[in-house]
Amino acid sequence: xxxxxxxxxxxxxxxxxxxxxxxxxxxxxxxxxxxxxxxxxxxxxxxxxxxxxxxxxxxxxxxxxxxxxxxxxxxxxxxxxxxxxxxxxxxxxxxxxxxxxxxxxxxxxxxxxxxxxxxxxxxxxxxxxxxxxxxxxxxxxxxxxxxxxxxxxxxxxxxxxxxxxxxxxxxxxxxxxxxxxxxxxxxxxxxxxxxxxxxxxxxxxxxxxxxxxxxxxxxxxxxxxxxxxxxxxxxxxxxxxxxxxxxxxxxxxxxxxxxxxxxxxxxxxxxxxxxxxxxxxxxx
Amino acid sequence: xxxxxxxxxxxxxxxxxxxxxxxxxxxxxxxxxxxxxxxxxxxxxxxxxxxxxxxxxxxxxxxxxxxxxxxxxxxxxxxxxxxxxxxxxxxxxxxxxxxxxxxxxxxxxxxxxxxxxxxxxxxxxxxxxxxxxxxxxxxxxxxxxxxxxxxxxxxxxxxxxxxxxxxxxxxxxxxxxxxxxxxxxxxxxxxxxxxxxxx
Numbered sequence: 001x002x003x004x005x006x007x008x009x010x011x012x013x014x015x016x017x018x019x020x021x022x023x024x025x026x027x028x029x030x031x032x033x034x035x036x037x038x039x040x041x042x043x044x045x046x047x048x049x050x051x052x053x054x055x056x057x058x059x060x061x062x063x064x065x066x067x068x069x070x071x072x073x074x075x076x077x078x079x080x081x082x083x084x085x086x087x088x089x090x091x092x093x094x095x096x097x098x099x100x101x102x103x104x105x106x107x108x109x110x111x112x113x114x115x116x117x118x119x120x121x122x123x124x125x126x127x128x129x130x131x132x133x134x135x136x137x138x139x140x141x142x143x144x145x146x147x148x149x150x151x152x153x154x155x156x157x158x159x160x161x162x163x164x165x166x167x168x169x170x171x172x173x174x175x176x177x178x179x180x181x182x183x184x185x186x187x188x189x190x191x192x193x194x195x196x197x198x199x200x201x202x203x204x205x206x207x208x209x210x211x212x213x214x215x216x217x218x219x220x221x222x223x224x225x226x227x228x229x230x231x232x233x234x235x236x237x238x239x240x241x242x243x244x245x246x247x248x249x250x251x252x253x254x255x256x257x258x259x260x261x262x263x264x265x266x267x268x269x270x271x272x273x274x275x276x277x278x279x280x281x282x283x284x
Numbered sequence: 285x286x287x288x289x290x291x292x293x294x295x296x297x298x299x300x301x302x303x304x305x306x307x308x309x310x311x312x313x314x315x316x317x318x319x320x321x322x323x324x325x326x327x328x329x330x331x332x333x334x335x336x337x338x339x340x341x342x343x344x345x346x347x348x349x350x351x352x353x354x355x356x357x358x359x360x361x362x363x364x365x366x367x368x369x370x371x372x373x374x375x376x377x378x379x380x381x382x383x384x385x386x387x388x389x390x391x392x393x394x395x396x397x398x399x400x401x402x403x404x405x406x407x408x409x410x411x412x413x414x415x416x417x418x419x420x421x422x423x424x425x426x427x428x429x430x431x432x433x434x435x436x437x438x439x440x441x442x443x444x445x446x447x448x449x450x451x452x453x454x455x456x457x458x459x460x461x462x463x464x465x466x467x468x469x470x471x472x473x474x475x476x477x478x479x480x481x482x483x
Contacts, residue, residue: 052350076351104352105352
């Protein structure tokens with residue numbers, strides 16, 4: 001299977017922050033959810049993927065092409081990007097922005113763009129500055145989906161949006177990947193959104209990739225043990241990925257395969273899995 | 285094609301956000317007073333900075349870095365905006381002199397345009413490297429220096445003939461030539477500066 005994204009040992013250093021050894025491969029036709037707290041390096045990673053920032057180590061291939069290669073700028077024609085605040089010029093209207101984008105993307109499809117404007121009920125002649133956050137995100141998504149992109153990179157597209165708008169937007173992303181040549185990388189704080197949408201989950205913590213796994217495999221391989229303190233402490237060290245100790249006992253994230261058979265292991269949701277992993281990481 | 289799209293974006297932004305100011309520049313350039321024209325000429329070459337300031341405010345530069353624009357497109361479009369603004373203002377200023385039969389001022393206008401081009405050439409790489417906000421002090425300094433010095437420089441250069449008109453023409457032509465010659469170097473430095481700023 002061809003890969004949409006291939007990262008090997010990618011690193012980047014800023015004063016006070018380092019992205020270290022990030023490696024993963026996203027197969028074409030799949031949706032990857034990138035999870036991580038503020039400052040974990042999600043936006044930095046997206047900038048590196050698009051060559052907007054220079055990495056200091058490793059390699060990145062996007063849709064089979066090296067980021068540093070000669071024709072990478074042309075390949076960007078096939079990548080749709082939506083940043084957390086969209087960042088279109090404040091004074092321009094959606095109609096004016098269409099003229100700019102038409103001159104930018106060789107595969108620009110005005111019909112698709114204006115259909116999205118109607119679908120999202122976006123006024124074509126209202127300045128962008130008067131758009132709400134939800135409207136801004138929808139306009140960014142409309143633009144990203146109107147030039148036959150094969151890969152979508154979405155940086156916090158659902159942050160700060162009400163559940164109705166979030167649902168509407170997630171449905172659009174889901175429709176996008178019905179064509180198996182299309183892939184999505186979406187970063188978000190809202191784990192429940194990613195749980196609904198994604199095939200793969202990557203968790204970035206303080207610039208390090210703690211895991212990159214298929215969502216279903218992750219759910220199958222990990223579980224939750226709710227027990228007393230003594231029982232929790234008796235669990236094999238290698239099995240426990242993270243623990244939370246409360247007044248009434250412990251909640252431990254475990255690798256199912258390494259837990260003794262007599263211990264009851266419950267299914268774990270993605271949100272709790274990540275919270276416990278972070279706690280485990282802090283204890284380490 | 286991308287450069288054209290970026291120019292269109294800048295034109296749409298400026299014409300929407302600075303309509304009154306652009307009209308004023310057009311009016312000033314038509315006024316047949318050298319100091320007034322010098323303001324219009326120098327300011328027209330500063331249009332790229334105004335466009336860059338809007339880009340930074342809207343964070344458009346962050347999005348543009350992700351879009352299929354080359355660094356050279358992003359830089360060149362700003363220079364072209366300055367050149368287009370300067371050409372427009374010069375055309376209006378020259379027409380007003382021709383209509384009033386004050387052709388002796390045309391050489392001064394050419395020198396003023398050269399000053400504007402030099403200001404653009406020297407300041408643009410710094411602004412592309414450090415951004416408009418941090419480059420603002422330099423911008424103010426250059427504006428003051430240019431506003432106070434450009435018309436007298438123009439008079440001095442055009443009037444410098446020492447009794448030899450051909451020699452005088454050579455001096456200001458050389459000055460205009462220098463302003464044109466440094467442009468490619470300035471563009472190259474700006475591309476490099478922008479790359480560094482992107483990190």
